[in-house]
Amino acid sequence: MDRLLIVRLARNAVLPLAYVIFTAAAFVIAGYFLALKTQSSMLFCKDGNFKQFLINKVPVVREKYLPSICGFNGYAHTVLATLFREIITPTVVYEREILTLNDGGELAVDWLYPKCKGPQSLVTVLILTGLTGDSQSEYVRETVNQLFEKGYCCVVLNYRGRGGVKLKTARTYSATNIEDLTEVLKHVKSKRPNSPIAGIGFSMGG
16 A cells, blocks of 8 residues: 555656756756847948948848747758748749850749839849759749749849759859859840849859
């Protein structure tokens, strides 16, 4: 009888101890994030008028940043964003152009024109993907969808051999070579001569 009572008491004592451990762990994690993970945004820009313009006109560069518990660092952000955006971000239906380059190579330029006229529709946003990206990469689709909703004209440069276009020459793309980008910029400017061109680059494209 005494042995049975001791077992019951031990079982009852485990539950509060588990709660204590869980609560303590939660406080430690919360304290860690609040004390160590809250950071000011970092702006990498040459000193001058443009940097001061960003500081004055773009509030996000002065804001504090606190990552979620699930996305506690950049690697976790990358993995989670890739998984979730691949599932929830809709496919973008572009108008495709195959641009023949001066050396005989080819690449795809994908356009998404604004749905209505407005101040933003006059701006063309050229998007440069990462090393293995193309216009249907989940982060590009997410960006294009957001810009499209704001009324901007979007154009995505698919590097040689990317976006379903086969290589026509022995030459591929490189982060140190801007000749293809220069030709694409000239082409975009010829199609929209009165449009200011903004650029968004990811990883290698930045």
